[in-house]
Amino acid sequence: MKILHVAQYSLPEVCSGYTLRTQAIARAQKALGLDPTIVTSPRHPAAQPLELDGVQHFRCSPEGPSRGVWLRDARRVAVLAEKIVEIAGQLGTVDVLHAHSPMLCGLAALRAARRLRLPVVYEVRGLWEEAMVERSPVRRLGLRYMLARAAEGRVCRQADAVVTISAGLQDDLDKRGIPRSKIYVVPNGVDTDGFAPRPEAVGWREKHGIAQGPVILYLGAIRAYEGIDTLLQAFPSIRTRLPSSQLLIVGAGEDRDRIASLAARLGDDIAVLPPVPHDAVQDFYAAADVVVYPRLSTRATELVTPLKPMEAMAMAKAIVASDVGGLREIFSDGVTARLVAPGSPDALAGAVQGLLGDEGERRRLGQAARRAVLDRYDWSLVARRYVELYRGLTGLPAER
Secondary structure (H helix, E strand, O other): OEEEEEEOOOOOOOOOHHHHHHHHHHHHHHHOOOEEEEEEOOOOOOOOOEEEOOEEEEEOOOOOOOOOHHHHHHHHHHHHHHHHHHHHHHHOOOOEEEEEOOHHHHHHHHHHHHHHOOOEEEEEOOOHHHHHHHHOOOOOOOHHHHHHHHHHHHHHHHOOEEEEOOHHHHHHHHHOOOOHHHEEEOOOOEOOOOOOOOOOOOOHHHHHOOOOOOEEEEEOOOOHHHOHHHHHHHHHHHHHHOOOOEEEEEOOOOOHHHHHHHHHHHOOOEEEEOOOOHHHHHHHHHHOOEEEEOOOOOHHHHHOOOOHHHHHHHOOOEEEEEOOHHHHOOOOEOOOEEEEOOOOHHHHHHHHHHHHOOHHHHHHHHHHHHHHHHHHOEHHHHOHHHHHHHHHHHOOOOOO
C-alpha cells in the first residue's frame, strides 16, 4: 500500500519534534510493509530530493516573496497541490494521501485528492491558531486566529479520517463538531532500541564543561509556555539544599536569548547549550539525574502531548513534570513521574530535591517509565494504528 505523506517540513534540514515524528512514522510504516513517501511544502528550506531510511523525500520549489499573508498562503496551497499530483503520477500508484498539520498541508491534499480520487487522512498535531498567538502578534479571537481555526475545522470535516496525537485534541475536535467516529488517536512514540538505558559517556562532562555533581536536565524547545522561567526560579532553592547540583538547559526557540541572559545572572552552575544532533541527545539523557518538563498551563499544553518526554522515559530517567493535560496523558503521578503544580517554583524545587536525595526512587520511577513506553509508545506498536486506518479506507492489504 503506497502512502504519500504531505508535511510542512521533514528531515534532515529542519530537526524538530514535528520532523522527527514524520520520519519515525514513515520508517515504522516501511517496516510494517507499507510504502511511504514524503513531500514537503514550499515552506521547507530549499533542498534537493533525497532518500532517508529508505524513504523518498520530494520537495517543492522554494517560494519567492509575496505581498500579504493571504496571497502567500493561497500560493503555498496551490503549489503544494500541484506537486502532490505530479509526484502521484511519478509513483504510478498512490493509495492514500496523509496530510500533517498545519491546515495548509491539509487544504493542498484535499485539492489534489479531488483530481486523483484518493482518500485523505488529516493529522492534527497541535492547535496551530494557538501557536500563532504564542509566536507572533496574532490575537486570540482576532481575524487571523478565527480564520485559521475555521480552516482547521474545514479540513477535518472534509478529510476521510482525522488523526490526533492525543485524547485531549480528540476531545477538542469533537467539541468543534467533528464526528468522533472519524477521529483516531495515534500518540507520539519513541525508538526504544535507540533510546535505552546507558551509563554516562566517558569524557562527556569535560567535553561540555559540566562539573561533577547531580545534573538536572531540560532538553527541548525554549519557548515561554515550556515554563523554563519556573525552573530557573526553582533552582536557587535546589542549589541551597544540594550545592553541587547543576542545571543544564539544551535547545532552541524564540525565548532562548532571554533565558540564557537570565541564567547567566543566576550563576555558573547553570548552562544553556544550543540544540544537539538527535543522535547525540542520548548522551545528555544518560548524564542526567533528573529530567524536568516544567510546562505552564495554556490551552495548547493542556491538550497537546510533547514527544521529548518519551525519549527520557525510554532511557529510564527519573522525571518531574507539570501537572497539565498534555503531560498527564503520558505520565502517571508517582508511578512513571512526579507531577507538580504548573508555574510553582516551590513545588518544582521540592520534587527535584526529593528525587536527587533518593537514588532508589529515581531508579524505580525510571524503570516504570521504561516499561510504559515499551508497552504503549514504541513506534513499532504505534504505527500499527495507521495500518488499520488505511485498510479501513481502502480495503487493501498493507503489502500492496
